[in-house]
Amino acid sequence: MSDTPHHTVTLPLPDEAATAALGRRLGVLLRPGDLVALRGDLGAGKSALSRALIRSVTHEDAEVPSPTFTLVQTYDTAIGPVWHFDLYRLSGPDEVYELGWEDARAEAVALVEWPDRLGPLLPPDRIEVTMEHDGPDARRATLTGHGALAARVAAADWTL
Ligand code: ADP
Ligand code: MG
Numbered sequence: 001m002s003d004t005p006h007h008t009v010t011l012p013l014p015d016e017a018a019t020a021a022l023g024r025r026l027g028v029l030l031r032p033g034d035l036v037a038l039r040g041d042l043g044a045g046k047s048a049l050s051r052a053l054i055r056s057v058t059h060e061d062a063e064v065p066s067p068t069f070t071l072v073q074t075y076d077t078a079i080g081p082v083w084h085f086d087l088y089r090l091s092g093p094d095e096v097y098e099l100g101w102e103d104a105r106a107e108a109v110a111l112v113e114w115p116d117r118l119g120p121l122l123p124p125d126r127i128e129v130t131m132e133h134d135g136p137d138a139r140r141a142t143l144t145g146h147g148a149l150a151a152r153v154a155a156a157d158w159t160l
Pocket of ligand 2: 046047048066086113
């Protein structure tokens with residue numbers, strides 16, 4: 001996407017521990033009002049990455065169920081509220097308002113699986129993370145900071 005200035009980082013994730021390390025890196029970077037769009041096929045690791053991120057800002061054995069059926073799960077964390085969305089089953093962008101979208105955007109970090117469901121509500125300032133298979137337990141993450149988040153992604157340490 002070339003809608004706004006952006007900065008891209010590609011990270012090999014040889015095992016799930018590497019994905020967890022990426023979750024911790026994201027956790028220290030994010031602030032209320034930020035949005036992370038999580039892309040990739042079913043089983044790519046969007047929820048695994050989200051779980052690791054949320055555990056890194058709550059506690060390491062926190063219950064972090066996939067929002068597959070509830071569409072959203074909310075957490076009180078060290079970086080403020082975190083709302084974890086899975087919009088696969090959303091019927092249209094307007095339905096997201098019923099989930100509390102405006103509150104999430106105003107006060108929380110939003111982690112959004114299947115962000116294409118947002119249509120025009122996808123904000124220009126965001127971090128895109130695309131997860132891809134690279135073997136049975138290996139993944140590759142491509143991170144792009146868009147708009148106001150481009151500089152933060154560029155300045156961050158992505159050593160895992
Ligand atoms: P998604 O939310 O993208 O559909 P999930 O996170 O629910 O995917 O599932 C990813 C599955 O792949 C989990 O069972 C997880 O344990 C497994 N897995 C294996 N290796 C990795 C890895 N390197 N990163 C993330 N998940 C991995
Ligand atoms: Mg998922």
